[in-house]
Amino acid sequence: MDFPAELKRQIARVEHGLDRHVPAAGTRPARLHSAMRYSLEAGGKRLRPVLVLSAAELFATTAAYDPAADPVPAAVAIECVHTYSLIHDDLPCMDNDDLRRGRPTAHKAFDEATALLAGDALLTHAFSLLATAYAGRPALAQALVRELADAAGSRRLIGGQMEDLLAEKKADATPDELEFIHLNKTAAMIEAALVMGGRVGGAPEDALPALRHCGRSLGLAFQIIDDVLDATSDSATLGKTAGKDARADKTTYVKLHGLDASRRMAAELTATAQSALAGLGRNHAFLAALIAQMAGRTK
Amino acid sequence: MDFPAELKRQIARVEHGLDRHVPAAGTRPARLHSAMRYSLEAGGKRLRPVLVLSAAELFATTAAYDPAADPVPAAVAIECVHTYSLIHDDLPCMDNDDLRRGRPTAHKAFDEATALLAGDALLTHAFSLLATAYAGRPALAQALVRELADAAGSRRLIGGQMEDLLAEKKADATPDELEFIHLNKTAAMIEAALVMGGRVGGAPEDALPALRHCGRSLGLAFQIIDDVLDATSDSATLGKTAGKDARADKTTYVKLHGLDASRRMAAELTATAQSALAGLGRNHAFLAALIAQMAGRTK
Numbered sequence: 001m002d003f004p005a006e007l008k009r010q011i012a013r014v015e016h017g018l019d020r021h022v023p024a025a026g027t028r029p030a031r032l033h034s035a036m037r038y039s040l041e042a043g044g045k046r047l048r049p050v051l052v053l054s055a056a057e058l059f060a061t062t063a064a065y066d067p068a069a070d071p072v073p074a075a076v077a078i079e080c081v082h083t084y085s086l087i088h089d090d091l092p093c094m095d096n097d098d099l100r101r102g103r104p105t106a107h108k109a110f111d112e113a114t115a116l117l118a119g120d121a122l123l124t125h126a127f128s129l130l131a132t133a134y135a136g137r138p139a140l141a142q143a144l145v146r147e148l149a150d151a152a153g154s155r156r157l158i159g160g161q162m163e164d165l166l167a168e169k170k171a172d173a174t175p176d177e178l179e180f181i182h183l184n185k186t187a188a189m190i191e192a193a194l195v196m197g198g199r200v201g202g203a204p205e206d207a208l209p210a211l212r213h214c215g216r217s218l219g220l221a222f223q224i225i226d227d228v229l230d231a232t233s234d235s236a237t238l239g240k241t242a243g244k245d246a247r248a249d250k251t252t253y254v255k256l257h258g259l260d261a262s263r264r265m266a267a268e269l270t271a272t273a274q275s276a277l278a279g280l281g282r283n284h285a286f287l288a289a290l291i292a293q294m295a296g297r298t299k
Numbered sequence: 300m301d302f303p304a305e306l307k308r309q310i311a312r313v314e315h316g317l318d319r320h321v322p323a324a325g326t327r328p329a330r331l332h333s334a335m336r337y338s339l340e341a342g343g344k345r346l347r348p349v350l351v352l353s354a355a356e357l358f359a360t361t362a363a364y365d366p367a368a369d370p371v372p373a374a375v376a377i378e379c380v381h382t383y384s385l386i387h388d389d390l391p392c393m394d395n396d397d398l399r400r401g402r403p404t405a406h407k408a409f410d411e412a413t414a415l416l417a418g419d420a421l422l423t424h425a426f427s428l429l430a431t432a433y434a435g436r437p438a439l440a441q442a443l444v445r446e447l448a449d450a451a452g453s454r455r456l457i458g459g460q461m462e463d464l465l466a467e468k469k470a471d472a473t474p475d476e477l478e479f480i481h482l483n484k485t486a487a488m489i490e491a492a493l494v495m496g497g498r499v500g501g502a503p504e505d506a507l508p509a510l511r512h513c514g515r516s517l518g519l520a521f522q523i524i525d526d527v528l529d530a531t532s533d534s535a536t537l538g539k540t541a542g543k544d545a546r547a548d549k550t551t552y553v554k555l556h557g558l559d560a561s562r563r564m565a566a567e568l569t570a571t572a573q574s575a576l577a578g579l580g581r582n583h584a585f586l587a588a589l590i591a592q593m594a595g596r597t598k
Contacts, residue, residue: 023453023454027454028454028458028462028479029453029458029461029462029465031461031465032453032457032458032461033453036453084419088415088416088419091392091415093390093410093411093412093415094412094415111392112392113392113393113464114461114464116387116390116392116393116415117387117457117460117461117464119419120383120387120418120419120422120457121452121453121457121458123419123422123423124422124448124451124452124453124457125448125452125453127426127444127447127448128444128445128448128449128452130444131441131442131444131445131448132445134441135441135445138437138438138440138441138442139437141437141440141441141444142430142433142434142437142440142441142444143430143437145426145427145429145430145440145441145444146427146430146431146434148426149423149424149426149427149430150427152423153420153423153424153427154322154328154331154332154335154420154423154424155322155326155327158331158416158419158420158423159327159328159331159420161416162328162330162331162413162416163327163328165412165413165416166328166330180327
């Protein structure tokens with residue numbers, strides 16, 4: 001398998017899906033739809049939607065194209081939710097960031113009210129898309145909505161955000177609080193991506209716990225590596241401001257456990273994710289290579 | 300039928316459902332769940348959820364209690380979406396309101412970030428609840444998610460908000476723009492309430508257009524009456540600041556068409572709603588009385 005070529009192919013499917021399954025910028029209300037697309041088109045790694053597609057391919061058969069088994073709408077839905085969470089995170093009342101991936105954040109490019117509404121609309125659109133694209137398989141649509149809404153909900157994604165904000169106001173977060181934050185703020189959506197992909201691809205129910213376990217480990221590793229890179233990389237390599245955590249005296253894995261232990265934890269979690277994946281007994285070469293790439297990333 | 304007693308009974312079902320189907324204030328993260336409940340418990344007319352329940356009763360048979368046919372979760376879901384839209388509307392970057400129903404708004408009682416996240420979480424919870432409570436009827440769950448997500452989405456509820464914000468910045472909105480705003484900002488969710496209730500109650504597909512037509516007319520009438528009351532009532536009666544529209548030189552039905560014509564339009568739309576309802580040929584005494592009460596309301 002040619003990993004870079006395959007990754008490029010998967011990302012192209014995501015980009016095409018985003019264009020196809022999100023309202024066009026010119027449709028009424030044009031300003032709102034423009035803001036939604038502006039943020040979606042800011043790029044990024046497309047990690048979560050690529051995970052959806054590759055998890056679906058673990059299970060998909062080579063039968064004729066079936067729109068009801070197309071994982072692209074599920075991939076787009078999860079990227080809409082991820083993008084909404086970034087837009088709202090960047091708002092002045094949250095992290096107050098002016099730049100995201102080198103471009104002005106949504107509230108800078110438009111205004112705060114438009115950014116707020118664009119985030120709301122992307123979140124809402126994710127559920128509309130799942131319910132519409134999989135209308136022909138209502139049990140799948142129901143399961144996908146439930147999976148995504150739970151991962152993005154008050155106990156997980158939003159809960160992680162909330163505790164992250166509260167932790168910033170305290171002198172020190174505990175290891176337990178830090179794990180709660182990262183399990184929910186980061187790992188929840190990565191878990192959901194793999195499980196949703198598996199469901200669309202027709203994974204048997206008994207394969208879902210392994211996908212979930214893989215996603216949870218991968219998500220935690222991803223966040224720890226983020227912490228390590230913030231502490232060790234420079235802004236030019238990272239494409240965003242480095243050293244922010246230390247300057248803000250933010251509690252991170254690096255601050256709590258040190259650099260070496262953090263790198264070791266990330267490596268162990270990555271190995272756990274790989275073995276959960278391998279345990280499925282499917283052709284998982286692409287997903288394994290993607291996980292390895294994530295573990296070795298420098299930005 | 301004793302209308303006040305029946306209305307009280309329906310509202311009690313909604314209140315009980317809100318308590319049962321929304322995370323408890325003390326569960327982690329407690330601050331987030333407290334903020335969600337604070338706003339949900341602020342009261343209000345509970346119009347949308349009562350419409351869900353009463354539309355379901357138009358079609359429900361008197362068979363034994365079936366949790367998969369219980370309209371309460373759908374009613375709670377629509378109230379969660381309505382409440383999220385109020386929380387985000389009240390934020391400083393939107394209408395910047397400090398009071399709602401006589402109590403401090405969520406960002407005043409908590410803070411802006413918590414209010415933002417509580418709104419996000421209520422919106423997300425609505426979809427989780429529909430997918431969970433109706434898991435035993437996946438086609439119903441899928442249809443309800445689609446109905447609610449479309450009504451709350453970028454072309455309807457959020458679209459109406461967006462155009463409302465843009466209209467405020469212009470000297471004058473046109474009648475067409477005003478109708479777009481109200482059809483989407485107000486009528487969309489009232490339509491969805493009746494259609495969702497009908498679906499849960501087992502309405503045949505061919506009854507849904509009449510429910511939608513009823514909701515659309517009712518929603519527009521509701522908004523025009525709001526405009527009339529803002530222009531003619533006092534703050535004490537209204538329970539909120541009266542005369543706000545005129546002071547802000549906001550384009551309303553009253554400003555565009557005058558008081559008499561606005562009252563006439565509201566009466567005509569109410570009559571349209573009543574005849575759409577009557578055309579269903581069901582026992583609609585409660586819903587008809589509710590519509591009549593809405594048309595005659597003084598706050």
